[in-house]
Amino acid sequence: MQGRGEESLLVRRLGRRRVRGLKYTLLAVPFVIYIFAMNYVPLIGWLYSVFDYKLGQRFLDFGNMVFVGLDNFKKLYNERSEVMRVLRNTLVMSGLGLLATPLPVVFAILFNEIKGKHFKKFVQTTTTLPNFISWITVYGIAFAFFSVNGFVSTVLRQFGIEPSPTGILGDVDKVWFLQWFLGIWKSFGWSAIIYIAAIVGIDSELFDAARVDGADKLQTIWHITVPGILPTYVVMFLLAVSNILTNGFDQYFMFYNPLVADRIEVLDYYVYKVGFIINDYPYSITLGMLKSLLSIALLFTANGLSKKIRGDAIV
Amino acid sequence: MRRNKSTMKVSRQERALQVVNFICMTVAVFLCMYPFWYLIIYSLSDPAQASRGVWLLPKGFTIYAYQWIMENTNFGHAFLISTSRTLINTVLCLLGSSLFAYLVTQRDMIARKFIYRFVIITMYLGAGLVPYYITMKSYHLNNSYLLYIIPGILNAYYVILIKTFIEQIPASLEESARMDGAGFFKVYARIILPLSKPIIATVAVYASVGAWNSWQDNYLLAQSPKLQTVQLLLYNCINQAQVLADSMKQGLVQAPGAVALSAETIKMATTIVAVLPVMMVYPFLQKYFVKGVMMGAVKG
Structure with a gap:
């Protein structure tokens, strides 16, 4: 009874809406705390780019943190040849990825022309499956195909050709190409879905009009389907551009081996290597922090570009 | 009649395109499926024959590799860890993300x-690997089962998906329930959750x-080996080829009727076992996957 009396006092003071609003905010507090603990506390860890961190030290033990200034940034400069190599690998892999962006578009257009309903479903189910298996599994499959005793070597031997003794997985000249190929294999069917949706969204009257005007299939595709998908493609391309520093860690971690190290170490892998193999936490944190900040800057740039080109933001 | 006419109208170019298209699609399907099939038939073959090449069907059919995995690795336990974390994670993630999504649709x-x-x-804004670590x-989550559960309760991307969906539910439904005296949680459980089933299913699958x-x-x-998941078991298995080969030497001393094993067969069988759960449920849930992409095109 007393509680009710208090509540009504609060309601009288603030109004029913404000009280309800306050209740919702209070309900959201646990979520905010949770997100803070999981996602923002690690950000505070960026402090270690200017403070020293010894293995086993307590996290954010402010009393015992030694300020080291810009030591880690100087290190970045001193090791610039190494950093440039990693950056080269990163940009090569991202650049190849950008080159492959038209592929899902072509696939979506072809897919849209399939007549049989069941065949269509079958194609979509099978081509999107690789997107949902882990890179560990992809590595297991790639091992079966591209290792010394793998499928490819077996085929070559059948034709009397002696395969390279390291297998393709250990061939430094082929590593970029192989990783590119695997990336496409895993994602093309999945990436195509958004374009398939875009094609479905094109006004069907346009197609009818084209048919009445006597346009054949190729002309219809070129003059109606392609322009219809273009805005979606521009968005996806800009997103990919803003992601050029991020290749993903799993793939490069799995396929890393000493033979191909020189060309497979991308930024995401390098951050791991410096942190967990060399055990230089502060330097790894510095690299990761710079990568994160640059990525956000790129995302804003892409967003600005998108606003300019399409009059609409992407994020 | 009409049908006949339109089939006749199908030009030669169109028919050629259909054929080319069919070939392209078949190649795409083959490229995506054959690798899995190859691993299946290889792992079901007698290793000695398999190493000389298998293409379409197993040679010297045997399930010994799978038996070996069950008997000699921690597979049963890893499977339990992976399955339980998947179930708990999914349920908590759905509850957390949907409750928060509904909460932020409240304009008041x-x-x-x-x-x-x-x-x-x-x-x-990702902090990076070392800060996460x-x-x-x-938080003392290392070497604890809670490590698999706690970090996944709220996911920003899923919140966007669910929120976008909830906003499409007619506000009148919610309002009339409110009029009848239903509180926030009651509306969430009785109205919002049941009506959001399609997007909940999609997020559940992801x-x-x-x-x-x-x-x-x-x-x-x-x-701790007690916390090993199927994925890591596979990772270790692929990377410990030599150790595996050594440990199998005893197996290679052929008891009458026993089939020899090779590291290759074991690796492939493990890969198949790790991917099988996804492959089995995937065809049935595929439509939910696709729905998510369509929804994701709507920005937060």
């Missing part, structure tokens, strides 16, 4: 925009595949 909420953005920003360690496939937490923070 004070500081609503700020709270929503505070959560969504985390999608773009020391944070989890400082979350469960994500949980099944995750391994970084296991690799970096949970060395």
Whole structure:
């Protein structure tokens, strides 16, 4: 009874809406705390780019943190040849990825022309499956195909050709190409879905009009389907551009081996290597922090570009 | 009659395109499916014959590799860990993300925009591997089963998906329930959740595949064999070819009727076992996967 009396006092003071609003905010507090603990506390860890961190030290033990200034940034400069190599690998892999962006578009257009309903479903189910298996599994499959005793070597031997003794997985000249190929294999069917949706969204009257005007299939595709998908493609391309520093860690971690190290170490892998193999936490944190900040800057740039080109933001 | 006419109209060019298209699609399907098939037939073959090449069907059919995995690795336990974390993770993630999504659709909420953005920003602002690692360690989540559960309760991307969906539900439904005296949680449980079934299903599929496939937490923070997941078991198995080969030497001393094993066969069988759960449920849930992409095209 007393509680009710208090509540009504609060309601009288603030109004029913404000009280309800306050209740919702209070309900959201646990979520905010949770997100803070999981996602923002690690950000505070960026402090270690200017403070020293010894293995086993307590996290954010402010009393015992030694300020080291810009030591880690100087290190970045001193090791610039190494950093440039990693950056080269990163940009090569991202650049190849950008080159492959038209592929899902072509696939979506072809897919849209399939007549049989069941065949269509079958194609979509099978081509999107690789997107949902882990890179560990992809590595297991790639091992079966591209290792010394793998499928490819077996085929070559059948034709009397002696395969390279390291297998393709250990061939430094082929590593970029192989990783590119695997990336496409895993994602093309999945990436195509958004374009398939875009094609479905094109006004069907346009197609009818084209048919009445006597346009054949190729002309219809070129003059109606392609322009219809273009805005979606521009968005996806800009997103990919803003992601050029991020290749993903799993793939490069799995396929890393000493033979191909020189060309497979991308930024995401390098951050791991410096942190967990060399055990230089502060330097790894510095690299990761710079990568994160640059990525956000790129995302804003892409967003600005998108606003300019399409009059609409992407994020 | 009409049908006849239109079939006749199908030009030669169109028919040629159909054929080319069919070939392209078949090649795409083959490229995506054959690798799995190859691993299946190889792992079901007699290793000696398989190493000379198998293409379409197993040679010297045997399930010995699979038996070996069940008997000689921690597979049963790893499977239990992976399955249980997938189930718990998915349920908690759905509850957390949907409750928060519904909460931020309430226009009366004070500081609503700020709270929503505070959560969504985390999608773009990753701290990095080492900060994540020391944070989890400082929470004493390392070498604990909770490591698999706690970090996945709220996911910014899923919040966007669910929120976008909830906003399409007619407000009148919610209002009339409110008039009848139903509170926030009652409306959430009785109206919002049941009506959001399609998007909940989509997110459930994403979350469960994500949980099944995750391994970084296991690799970096949970060395205890009791916490090994199927993914890490596969990773170790692929990387310990030599150790495996040695440990199998005893198996290679052929008891009458026993089939020899090779490291290749074991690896492939393990890969298949790790991917099988995803492959089995995938065809049935595929439509939910696709729905998510369509929804995702709507920005937060």
